[in-house]
Amino acid sequence: MNGEALAEIRNLRVDFPTPTGWLHAVRGVSFTIGREKLAIVGESGSGKSVTGRALMRLLPRRARIGADTLRFGGTDVLTAPDRAMRRLRGARMGLILQDPKFSLNPVMPAGRQIAEAWRAHKGGSRAEAKDAAMTLLEQVLIRDPRRVFDAYPHELSGGMGQRVMIAMMLAPGPDLLIADEPTSALDATVQTEILRLIDRLVSERGMGLLLISHDLPLVSRFCDRVAVMYAGRVMEELPARDLASATHPYTRGLLRCLPRLAERQERLPVLRRDPAWLADDAR
Amino acid sequence: MIVVQDLDVRFGPVHAVQQVSFAVAAGESFGLVGESGSGKSTVLRALAGLARDWTGRMMLDGQVLGPRRDRAFFRDVQMVFQDPYGSLHPRQTVDHMLSEPLAVHGIADADARIRRALDEVALPAAVRFRFAHQLSGGQRQRIAIARALIAGPRVLLLDEPTSALDVSVQAEVLNLLADLRRERGLTYLLVSHNLAVVAHLCGGVAVMRNGRILETLTDAELRAGRVAHPYTAELLALSRDLEG
Amino acid sequence: MSRAFSREWLLSDAPASRAQAAWGRRYQGWVAFRRNPLALGGLVVAPAMLALALAAPLLATHDPGTQILGQRLQPPSAEHWLGTDELGRDIWSRILYGGRITLGMVVAVVVLVAPVGLLVGAAAGYAGGTLDRLLMRVTDVFLAFPRLILALAFVAAMKPGIGSAVAAIALTAWPPYARLARAEALGIRSADFVAAARMTGASPLRIVLRHVAPVCVPSLIVRVTLDMSSIILTAAGLGFLGLGAQPPLPEWGTMIATGRRFILEQWWVPVIPGMAIFLASLAFNLLGDGLRDVLDPKQR
Numbered sequence: 001m002n003g004e005a006l007a008e009i010r011n012l013r014v015d016f017p018t019p020t021g022w023l024h025a026v027r028g029v030s031f032t033i034g035r036e037k038l039a040i041v042g043e044s045g046s047g048k049s050v051t052g053r054a055l056m057r058l059l060p061r062r063a064r065i066g067a068d069t070l071r072f073g074g075t076d077v078l079t080a081p082d083r084a085m086r087r088l089r090g091a092r093m094g095l096i097l098q099d100p101k102f103s104l105n106p107v108m109p110a111g112r113q114i115a116e117a118w119r120a121h122k123g124g125s126r127a128e129a130k131d132a133a134m135t136l137l138e139q140v141l142i143r144d145p146r147r148v149f150d151a152y153p154h155e156l157s158g159g160m161g162q163r164v165m166i167a168m169m170l171a172p173g174p175d176l177l178i179a180d181e182p183t184s185a186l187d188a189t190v191q192t193e194i195l196r197l198i199d200r201l202v203s204e205r206g207m208g209l210l211l212i213s214h215d216l217p218l219v220s221r222f223c224d225r226v227a228v229m230y231a232g233r234v235m236e237e238l239p240a241r242d243l244a245s246a247t248h249p250y251t252r253g254l255l256r257c258l259p260r261l262a263e264r265q266e267r268l269p270v271l272r273r274d275p276a277w278l279a280d281d282a283r
Numbered sequence: 284m285i286v287v288q289d290l291d292v293r294f295g296p297v298h299a300v301q302q303v304s305f306a307v308a309a310g311e312s313f314g315l316v317g318e319s320g321s322g323k324s325t326v327l328r329a330l331a332g333l334a335r336d337w338t339g340r341m342m343l344d345g346q347v348l349g350p351r352r353d354r355a356f357f358r359d360v361q362m363v364f365q366d367p368y369g370s371l372h373p374r375q376t377v378d379h380m381l382s383e384p385l386a387v388h389g390i391a392d393a394d395a396r397i398r399r400a401l402d403e404v405a406l407p408a409a410v411r412f413r414f415a416h417q418l419s420g421g422q423r424q425r426i427a428i429a430r431a432l433i434a435g436p437r438v439l440l441l442d443e444p445t446s447a448l449d450v451s452v453q454a455e456v457l458n459l460l461a462d463l464r465r466e467r468g469l470t471y472l473l474v475s476h477n478l479a480v481v482a483h484l485c486g487g488v489a490v491m492r493n494g495r496i497l498e499t500l501t502d503a504e505l506r507a508g509r510v511a512h513p514y515t516a517e518l519l520a521l522s523r524d525l526e527g
Numbered sequence: 528m529s530r531a532f533s534r535e536w537l538l539s540d541a542p543a544s545r546a547q548a549a550w551g552r553r554y555q556g557w558v559a560f561r562r563n564p565l566a567l568g569g570l571v572v573a574p575a576m577l578a579l580a581l582a583a584p585l586l587a588t589h590d591p592g593t594q595i596l597g598q599r600l601q602p603p604s605a606e607h608w609l610g611t612d613e614l615g616r617d618i619w620s621r622i623l624y625g626g627r628i629t630l631g632m633v634v635a636v637v638v639l640v641a642p643v644g645l646l647v648g649a650a651a652g653y654a655g656g657t658l659d660r661l662l663m664r665v666t667d668v669f670l671a672f673p674r675l676i677l678a679l680a681f682v683a684a685m686k687p688g689i690g691s692a693v694a695a696i697a698l699t700a701w702p703p704y705a706r707l708a709r710a711e712a713l714g715i716r717s718a719d720f721v722a723a724a725r726m727t728g729a730s731p732l733r734i735v736l737r738h739v740a741p742v743c744v745p746s747l748i749v750r751v752t753l754d755m756s757s758i759i760l761t762a763a764g765l766g767f768l769g770l771g772a773q774p775p776l777p778e779w780g781t782m783i784a785t786g787r788r789f790i791l792e793q794w795w796v797p798v799i800p801g802m803a804i805f806l807a808s809l810a811f812n813l814l815g816d817g818l819r820d821v822l823d824p825k826q827r
Contacts, residue, residue, distance in 0.1 A: 019558060020538065043449035044420065158319075187318040188476065188521050214449065217525040257454035259483040261506055261522050267458050268483070271451035333722055354728030362726055370719035374741050376548045383737075384727040409541030412548040417540065430723065 005032040006176045006208045007055055010069035014050050017062055025050045025063075027232035033176070037202065037209040039219035039240070042229035043254075048212045051229070052178045055210070056093055057085050073175070091121045094169030096198075098181040100161025104153040110164045111137065111149025114171055121172035136167035141197060159190035163197070170201060176208040184214070195222045216243070216254055228254070231278050250277060284309040284438060284470045285330070290339035292322070292329050299325045300337075301494040307487070309344075309437075312464060312471040314485035316478055316518070322494040323474045324365075327440045330472070331362050343438070358388055361431035365443035367423035371415035377401075377426055378411050384434040400429040404459060421452035425459070432463065439464075441473045445480060457484060478522045482506060490515045559821045566817020572810035573755075577634075580626030589617035591624040591777045600793040610795045612786055618795065621777035622803055628778040630807065632693050632762045632771070633755055639697045641751050644704025649740045651705070652712025653721075654731070663709070670702040674761055678770045689778075692771035696761055700754065707750055711743040745822035752815030756808035763804050779804050
């Protein structure tokens with residue numbers, strides 16, 4: 001990691017109330033992220049999405065959040081007032097979600113949403129906002145920005161919707177981009193394009209990227225470091241290029257249980273979940 | 284067992300499937316692979332009688348299939364759907380869902396059969412009276428498989444059965460599907476966007492795009508890279524790339 | 528093995544029978560429901576009123592029809608708990624017996640209307656196409672009638688009375704249930720579990736009854752409870768207009784109609800039946816609100 005940390009998380013704990021007691025979604029997660037690309041990988045229920053949202057304090061009110069440190073830039077996310085968090089979100093931290101169908105406003109043309117995002121944080125006239133939006137649409141490699149500007153979200157394909165989403169999130173010029181399963185709803189060919197786009201834009205702008213995903217091989221190609229989560233804890237954190245030589249049995253198990261094209265397998269190796277991974281050890 | 288000739292399926296103005304032809308022998312496992320919008324799921328649904336506007340010829344075990352399917356057809360052919368969250372009734376217990384096919388076909392001895400069905404998909408008896416929202420994604424998909432197999436079909440139509448599952452759960456379900464096919468001599472028609480999954484489970488593969496079959500090949504040819512169409516090569520390269 | 532109906536039994540994650548699973552689900556609904564104090568209030572008051580109405584013969588202090596003209600327009604006292612009306616009849620007893628009539632009408636309407644609306648809507652929504660269009664046009668026809676106008680028409684055609692009032696209300700009350708059920712059915716029509724049901728080879732009737740209708744039931748329950756209050760008001764309104772229960776029957780609306788001229792001096796004569804209507808209406812409303820929060824599928 002180079003330069004100062006954008007976000008620092010030490011011993012994050014998030015619990016949700018259920019009729020039968022507290023659900024411990026995140027149990028002591030720690031990492032820092034600077035102007036680099038960090039991937040948090042885990043299966044469903046690992047707490048990866050909750051971690052990302054905790055950093056932006058976008059969790060439902062009933063969630064109980066605790067941490068030794070939960071800082072973004074100079075702000076203590078745990079204790080900051082709502083107004084301070086609102087200034088952070090969008091302006092300094094952007095969030096891209098999985099399905100643009102649900103995260104874009106269905107009754108507003110795409111271009112206008114980008115322009116609004118730009119205007120909300122940078123001020124300026126409608127005309128300036130429109131220009132800025134058009135420029136952003138070009139930057140996310142949309143071939144026909146005019147058409148997409150006037151189109152409604154349901155008229156756009158999944159990949160284009162995500163590009164619009166990215167443009168919208170980049171409009172205010174944030175320092176950190178949190179992408180929560182940004183390509184899970186997309187086809188394989190489009191997935192790589194979108195990730196490449198995110199990769200390039202983040203690098204060009206010197207931003208940090210927190211990429212949350214379930215797809216270990218995919219993120220390892222686009223990120224500098226990978227943190228593997230299971231049952232609310234980070235099992236292993238390692239540079240992406242060293243993934244093949246991961247040491248934790250969970251990571252290795254995840255990699256091994258994928259079906260491979262290279263050779264024929266009679267049975268796929270099955271991940272054996274060791275209860276020891278859940279044990280409360282000092283981290 | 285399954286023969287499809289020149290199948291065309293339309294949804295209003297959309298020509299979802301165009302001139303698709305393939306054949307699956309009894310006991311074989313055949314895969315349709317392609318991206319979204321390729322028409323692969325539509326082919327499956329047309330076979331299952333869930334599509335209305337189609338032309339062409341579809342045959343099951345030598346019998347030509349007409350516009351409607353009858354109860355006997357559903358005794359022989361069953362489907363496992365993609366979304367484990369949508370394919371189970373939100374207000375019925377597992378027991379109720381498994382007893383439905385038995386009740387409709389008039390098969391007796393439901394209690395024993397249900398217990399056996401849960402056993403075969405490696406689910407504990409404890410889940411028998413749970414509701415769908417009390418089960419994990421992997422468990423739901425196992426229930427969907429149990430439901431499909433409980434009346435003793437010969438053909439299983441599998442619509443992206445593991446796409447919505449975690450990778451570790453996917454491995455278990457794929458193993459289960461392979462075991463069941465071997466034990467019961469089932470015929471599988473599998474639809475997926477994941478080349479590796481299709482190559483693992485199927486002997487023959489048809490690559491689809493925009494409603495058409497681009498090429499048909501064996502899994503050995505696919506693994507060896509002996510592909511004819513550039514689109515197949517592109518998909519193969521993408522998958523290989525991620526495998527490392 | 529935990530004891531049946533103990534908390535442990537209800538919350539067990541491995542129920543041993545469909546009944547246990549169903550009770551467990553109801554218990555969880557109850558736990559969610561009781562967090563809402565207003566809804567609990569509705570849950571207490573609404574059945575209490577129904578119970579009072581049922582137990583009228585046991586709880587009434589006087590015969591509701593007996594006129595004691597020497598004791599007209601008496602204020603509430605130890606002998607007449609809620610006073611007497613303009614013909615010397617005990618109001619408390621009339622309220623109780625009137626509850627039988629008013630609430631009885633409401634229950635009769637609901638019992639007629641909800642199943643019909645559910646079936647029509649579920650069938651229309653599931654079938655789509657011509658059947659849907661046909662059923663919805665029929666629904667539209669009945670929706671076009673305002674209740675009171677239809678009631679007037681019935682009165683012209685038949686005798687005014689409870690029967691024609693119930694018929695009039697029922698005929699105009701069922702269309703919204705059909706629409707509601709249809710909306711739910713449309714929402715799940717293309718769901719995979721419905722496709723799976725079709726793939727068992729089940730007949731369309733079986734699918735509608737056993738698979739589609741159960742999904743529509745929760746929102747119908749909520750709507751029914753909320754509607755009870757408006758049906759109470761309509762029944763009372765009809766009574767007030769002289770189109771429903773006829774005097775001397777102690778129907779709450781009729782009581783207000785005949786007693787309204789005393790509102791300035793002997794206010795209890797029209798106001799007490801009015802409060803009964805208000806209380807019943809409010810209780811069902813609150814109950815319905817609470818049920819909606821619990822039965823809303825999105826929150827489950």
